[in-house]
Amino acid sequence: MSQLPGKAISYWIASTPHASNFPSLKNDISVDVAIVGGGIAGITAAMLLKRAGKTVAVIDVQQIATGVSGHTTAKVTSLHQLIYAELMKEIGEIKTQIYADSNQAAVERVAKFVEEEKIDCDFSRRSAYTFAETAENLDAVKAEVEAAVQLKLPASFVTETSLPFAIAGAVKFDNQAQFHARKYLLYLAKLIDGNGSYVFENTRVEKIEEGTPCQVVTAAATVRARDVIVATNIPILDQGLFFAKNYPKRSYIIAARIDPVRAPEGMYIGAGSDYYSIRTTPTSDGGLLLLVGGSGHKVGTITNTEERYQKLEAYARSRFRVEQFEYRWSTQDMVSFDRLPYIGKLTPFNKHVYVATGFSLWGMSKGTLAGMLLSDLILGVDNPWLKLYDSTRATPFLTTESLKNNLEVGFHWLGDRLKGLKNSSLTNVAPGEAKLLTISGNKVAAYRDEQGQLHAISATCTHLGCIINWNSAEKSWDCPCHGGRFSYSGKVLHGPPVKDLEPYKS
Template identity: 70%
Template structure:
């Protein structure tokens, strides 16, 4: 196995010490009643809970792990309404009016983050930055020019520039001024602290397994039950299947490395490329210098096993393009990409009056997730919101779009075809140290990993969500489901939804 450079942890998590919140049992409550229960403490959940508490509601924020250790703790954390290339296409597909609402709501989210940082005096390395989408070749320049035109038409702070401060030539770029960047975990930890108290709660290490709608709703966790008039599910991909969100968006995994860079070598602003193999680039304060973050190498979750290559490609890029000497950090994460580019925010289904969701942020959840908190809190407070129809989670879904059809057909192909994997491997002896492999033991499909000390970690290979067969992810040492993005540790614990139950252990 090849060596990958960098500490394998998100810089945002490594550089934050947070106050830990109790689990439901540790807090000695076996039952809690609040106005609103929020499931999942990423940017969508924390923002929703914070705004509701500020408006006078009692809330319980329930997190399976720790605050902001999911996608929001592994993001690049650009807070911008410049979403690579989205506006020209949105105008074409959804019309100018809807595209304008998308633009306005995401700009409002950028300003909401800025306002909270200011009002709450949050020390989170917040700074105003320009955001750029650049084309390296003339071939992609047309898209940039179309995007500039579309963004200007929608009233966004956009202009065309022919140069950016990257240390290599580009063909041209779109620039949005007065955008922002921050340290997402410091920001969210601060807001979470403000949620706790006066009849409101934050529970960590409390996994929700089921939600029953009623008067009140019951939120069943591995630690006891919470009662609430309304429930908001912000688990990135909803853990409740009724809304079929796992089939209205697909899970995209992407990689980030962090390398120390001097201010003189560092590029200005937040940048993202276009076309195959695009990179996302920004810096953040780091030990009196800067940490250069480079992201990219995205692919559908569970579709690649040789994920070390993704990190190596980013490292080669950082060394050759920016002359960095060493890689300090590496991490990866995933997000749900909506088939019609618009997040789903609102009721779980048309038949649910008290269960709400937010998902499908398409790798732009710092603004989309903040915006979903603003919209959800308005919906729950009975305040009319002009964005509600655009993001209505029960809207007719474009199942017939080519991308949607392909992704959902892929799921069917995996469900059937992956059962044939590992048919010829039927002994733990087939698994080398450091390797993860699918085996067939009797009638069982087994996911087996042998650690460097020789111990075998064996679990059922059948995903507890809807029964697809998991795939090995070599860099993260995890079992990833190619159907809807569920991920499990090598011992079978859930790392990422939609599954809520771990993979069954098998005697090694």
């Protein structure tokens, strides 16, 4: 493997305490609302519910904000690359206005938390830009400006930016924001804990049963609650079929030291599908890191993921005066087929179990919005924005993208079983190599580490039985069907699976 840029850890995690801040759940407890998942959606909901007088318990399988929210680019904006012109055509002006107003309100909700609680999280107001480097995407950018202005968003068309290269044009949103997502969420989590409310880390929720009260079951104990919010990025419960209403997109970020004098102001993203996302963040030693993200793909469909980092490295070197690469990381988010998140009841039959997913790589605003809407739902506050995001809506199944994706899933389920048919010997796996094998009819995923130790596990995903695929940069086994990920030793890294892969015993 060639040298990859920087240390393999998210800057947000590397620059905050990674050791557990909160205990794991050991005894049964009762609260008003149990919240599964301590990312931006779960923590925002918990914070608002606690403020409204409810007792809450946030339960996370890892540490708070080390999931997607600990690996984000952390731009807090209602400018979601290019969306408004298309939404206007697809769902009409009234609904698009709700999308605009609600996401702007979420940006301001974050700003208000920071101000009210005096949160030290590198929050700063910035302009957000979506730029067309060439004439190719210029019309789309201009259409976005027109739509956004019509929706009374703070939008304008510009041809000059502080990027160190020329662009054909950009849509600019004023008064957006950026922050250190983990500092922000850890601070809120500390405010949530106490006075009958709890935050638990290192606690996997295995089962949720709706009832009076609902039961949130973990290996050690059960949380009883009137209401439950499933904020696990992709819901760990299959009932709402959210794994078929979204697809999981994995994307990559590198962080490089850059001379502050030459750094771009503002937050940028390119137009089109092969885009780069750009922002800077201050470091504790007074320096500045340039973050460049992009190179996304559907989870589990690429094995040579090193190339994705190398592409970002080459881009950063060609466009900016990079001094040194310091960090690299990747993560994934659920992309909704109709471009709207799912916020509301798990299914039309559930009375007290709620979900939030499908933030489509813009969850700093949409995850915050989910927290706002779900807390209103639980508190019985009538919120006119809720209908647009109704998690039980049927439309996503009817989109061409959805049909294509679900056909592809079927293909993976069947076709991937033919992978590794010719490989049947564990001894043929060289150090540093990973292989799918078929041994006595069993699908085996084998990785031999650089020290020569073999890690052989079942290759059949514990979610719905697809065959996993190797991810070389992250040294993980990723599922091409719904984005489940496992470590090379079989531990679940990302839902929807909740069960680890069994070790293979010969």
